[in-house]
Amino acid sequence: MRHLITLDDLSNFEIEQIFRLADQMRTELATWSGFCKGKLLATLFYEPSTRTRLSFESAIGRLDGRALGFADPDAASVAKGETIADTARMVTNYSDLIVVRHSWAGAAHVMARYSNIPVINGGDGTHRHPTQALTDLYTILQRKARIEGLTVGICGDLRYGRAAHSLALGVARFGGKLIHISPDGFQMPDWITARLKQLYGQEPSETNQLRDVIGELDVIYVNRLQEERLPPEISPEDARGSYLVDVAIMDEAKPDAIIMHPLPRVNELAYELDDDERAAYFQQSANAVPIRMALVASLLGLEQLVLTQPPPRQIVSDSRPCENPNCVTNHERYLDPETEIVTASTSISSCAYCGALRA
Ligand code: CP
Numbered sequence: 001m002r003h004l005i006t007l008d009d010l011s012n013f014e015i016e017q018i019f020r021l022a023d024q025m026r027t028e029l030a031t032w033s034g035f036c037k038g039k040l041l042a043t044l045f046y047e048p049s050t051r052t053r054l055s056f057e058s059a060i061g062r063l064d065g066r067a068l069g070f071a072d073p074d075a076a077s078v079a080k081g082e083t084i085a086d087t088a089r090m091v092t093n094y095s096d097l098i099v100v101r102h103s104w105a106g107a108a109h110v111m112a113r114y115s116n117i118p119v120i121n122g123g124d125g126t127h128r129h130p131t132q133a134l135t136d137l138y139t140i141l142q143r144k145a146r147i148e149g150l151t152v153g154i155c156g157d158l159r160y161g162r163a164a165h166s167l168a169l170g171v172a173r174f175g176g177k178l179i180h181i182s183p184d185g186f187q188m189p190d191w192i193t194a195r196l197k198q199l200y201g202q203e204p205s206e207t208n209q210l211r212d213v214i215g216e217l218d219v220i221y222v223n224r225l226q227e228e229r230l231p232p233e234i235s236p237e238d239a240r241g242s243y244l245v246d247v248a249i250m251d252e253a254k255p256d257a258i259i260m261h262p263l264p265r266v267n268e269l270a271y272e273l274d275d276d277e278r279a280a281y282f283q284q285s286a287n288a289v290p291i292r293m294a295l296v297a298s299l300l301g302l303e304q305l306v307l308t309q310p311p312p313r314q315i316v317s318d319s320r321p322c323e324n325p326n327c328v329t330n331h332e333r334y335l336d337p338e339t340e341i342v343t344a345s346t347s348i349s350s351c352a353y354c355g356a357l358r359a
Helices: 012-027 050-063 084-091 107-113 130-144 162-173 189-202 281-299
Strands: 042-044 064-069 097-102 121-126 151-155 177-181 203-205 219-222 258-260 314-317 338-345 347-351
Touching: 012 130, 012 281, 042 050, 042 084, 050 097, 050 121, 050 281, 084 097, 084 107, 097 107, 097 177, 107 121, 121 130, 121 162, 130 162, 130 219, 130 258, 130 281, 151 162, 162 177, 162 189, 189 338, 189 347, 258 281
Parallel strands: 042 064, 042 097, 097 121, 151 177, 151 219, 177 203, 219 258
Antiparallel strands: 314 338, 338 347
């Protein structure tokens, strides 16, 4: 049984296999309908979603499986205080695969630990959004035919944006060059930059002005300000409306650059760009369905070509509490803190749940 909590759970080969399967499912849908007949996908959404939940439900439906779950935690027993662990134990009996979205970093990891069926992280707090990154990488490949050697600018709220975190690590893994563009105070967190440097040898340049680098970029990946995740001491007023990708700035971009956005957009990506042939964000959201079809079939063990063995993880118990207030271990008190040690050129010690660096 395999879970997808972060992209680290997949090898590059497995990711490429998922992309090949998604290609087939997208172009030969009739061949694949019936592939998940009789299978049940539980979508447990403790946070709002349009694309992730509906594309997963569409994916299982197009393969003739069915979805069940909740889109509002107030309509589930979590409103009575049920823990993630107990919810996992229950839903294990009711379905074959779980997709979970939660506001706490590491919540999907907890769900996986207490589940006897595969768990997919549909976004956990300020941590990761691996299925968004798969969709993003797949879209880049469709548009540019490669990732290696491309310059990818990730723009916006990089501190609290989980899609940005997963994308940066994914682009680096496949040999793309990163540039980080963010308002002051919203820079990429050190637990991501440490991994970029030590695992992939990348030290992305940083700027708070998209105009300074726009002409270098092959991919312009825009993120909204994650207002719902800001800690109380940070005022959204400081950054709201501080960056905008519009026709004027795209006049300075490469003619074949592509514009991406995980969506929803708020006020950082102008509607006037929707007809620009460089806009890839609606294609990106459409690709969510074949990518999630391929992922669901793979994690259910129905497609034997992929997901052969999980990469090893070294996890040690650690009595010190995690310093990240958004970490699930600071909310679900039955959990013991744990440290994951990743060894590359040097070792990186980070919280096994939320990725925050540990000394
Ligand atoms: N991109 C994304 O995760 O969108 P939703 O929040 O609508 O699922």
